[in-house]
Amino acid sequence: EKPLENALKPSLSVLSKKATGSSIASSLPNSVVNNSEARFWAEKYGLGPVKKIGNANAKYAHPRKAKLHASSAAIVHSVVFGPPAFSHVSPLAVVSGPRVRLYGTTPQSSLHRALQNHSNGSKEMDSIDSDRQVQTGGSLALAAAYRNDGRLLAVGTDNGQVRVADATTRATFCTFQSPSGMSVRTVSWFRDGQRILAAGDDGLARIWFLSDDALSPGNDRVELRGHGDAIRCATLWQASTKTQTKWPHKALAFTGSSDHTVRVWSVTEHLEPGEDRCLAVLSHDAPVEALLLMPSTNQDVPVWVVSAGGTYIKVWNPLTGVCVCKTLSRHRKTITAIVALPRTNEALNTVQVRIMTGGLDALLRIHSWNSSTGAIDHLHGISAPVPITSLAFSEAQNRLALGTVDGSVLVRQKAPSVTNKKRTREPRAGTFAFFSRGMNATPSAGDFVVDTADKRRKLQSFDAKLKKFCYGEALDDALQTRNPVVVAAVLEELGRRQGLTAALSNRDDESLDPILAFTSKYINKQRYTPLLIGVANKLIDLYEGNVGESNDIDDRFLKLKRQISDEVRVQKGLLLLSGELDGLVTSVAMSEDRFSDE
DSSP states (O other): OOOOTTSSSOGGGGSSOOOOHHHHHOOSTTOOOOHHHHHHHHHHHOOSOGGGSOOSSOSBOOOEEEEEEOOSSSOEEEEEEOOOSSSSOOOEEEEETTEEEEEOOSTTSHHHHHHHOSTTTTOEEOOOOOSEEEEOTTSOEEEEEEOTTSSEEEEEETTSEEEEEETTTOOEEEEEEOTTOOOEEEEEEOTTSSEEEEEETTSOEEEEEOBTTBOSTTOOEEEEOOOSSOEEEEEEEEOOSSSOOSOSOSEEEEEEETTSEEEEEEOOSSOOTTOOOEEEEEEOSSOOOEEEEEEOOOTTOSEEEEEEETTEEEEEETTTTEEEEEEEOOOSSOEEEEEEEEEEETTTTEEEEEEEEEETTSEEEEEEEOTTTOOEEEEEEEEOSSOEEEEEEOTTSOEEEEEETTSEEEEEEOOOBSSOOSOSSOOOTTSHHHHTTOTTOOOOTTOOOOOOTTOSOOOOHHHHHHHTTOHHHHHHHHHHTTOHHHHHHHHHHHHHTTOHHHHHSSOOHHHHHHHHHHHHHHTTSTTTHHHHHHHHHHHHHHHGGGTTSOHHHHHHHHHHHHHHHHHHHHHHHHHHHHHHHHHHHHHHHHHHHHHHHO
16 A cells, blocks of 8 residues: 655645646736736846746846844744834834844844855855844744834734843833733834734734833733734824824724624824723624735725624725725735835836735735725735745835744845946935945035145155065165264164164174264153163164274264263263252252251
């Protein structure tokens, strides 16, 4: 009997057969392949087979690809891009296992350097380490969210805790504990940065207050009750303070649950514990796995709510609770993530919004979006290597992260445009872009142009000789200048290089005479005395055996001796005079003390 081939295979490998390219592009009858969308996502983000598009004249350079191995034993529950707190780079938080890994926190991080590397072409880089890790005390991390300033990170765990940690030092700022102790699957920050919305498997959404005098687990909280099953996702909407809206509630919370409903809650600033805040219940007819809020250009709708669950997507008007659009997403299995991305049209110079969904069928679906009517339609399908669990798009709108079930994260950075390389305007003076223009930049009107015709400074002859290690010739050239400062500087440099002996040795009468003349003339000058004493000692040690061979050299040494003897005599006289003055001053002081006592 033939053994079962799938008996010992993991569950991921015994799933349904992977979809083919034709089934991805047209999974329903009467569907049409959108070549424009396929070309854009393949060339811009490296999603899809770029060689099968049939466009030889690519509009974009190759996209940057990276693969982060978050954990080999746990799936990636969530990926979150944070705001650029300390630089222009958006950090990436990967929630997997008992920790949250942070990537790209600085421009010098390994992820940022890998995505900026042009030499790898379209090759996917996978040897990337995390910058730091936020621990959860051994509990499984399920959700994370950055505060709007990027300094704090809220993490939900499987033991019912919400841990608030510093994103830089990784220190735990405070911990909130839910009474049920059940898993927290979603966390969100309010705009003020002092409140956190958390929800999980107990079917309750809680609002925790972050304050200076209440950081204990017993901190006051508001519970939003109503769901009959676990809450899988939640998001917040707060009205802009600069614009007036018809909606009486300035802050709303939306929660999606496994009970097939989406609930709308009023979460204004003045919250009272125990108050019923549910405004509407929206029936999705399937477990809700992801929620997305889309801006509205309709004056009667403050915001559109997009719910994803099962294999279809619904768009809701939160004012009336009416489903304005229901679209079959063409996923074969459950949708797990949804995100909005901009889609640039180079020909028309416009930016359109696309909604991307990811599911357990290892497929990415691209949908069009109408901000006025809330209509959503399927446009294109892309195959992923493994099932997708989460999606995230950076605030800078240039990086896309895909969390998967095998513990890896696929990062795609948008490819730069080939046709629009040059800047449309000159960078502002004083900025880094202005500095990095290079030496060949064309000067603008009003710039001061520095003449660089002769930038290289010609070396003096003794400096050139020192550079060539010709110490004796360097000293001779310095003596020919008749400048004591130059000669002293060369002698000091020779002493520093331990080349003074080589410069003074092996000299005849003609080359030794200028050195002895300089030494005897300036040895009694206070500025040069310490230096020339060492030179004189070195000359005596080198040429004491040559005394009597040359009358001129003997006269120079005798003159040097007289100079030293006269200087010693003067110093002794000054010391004697100093001693007499000290005695006189002492006697005068004693006399003044005697008279003062009397």
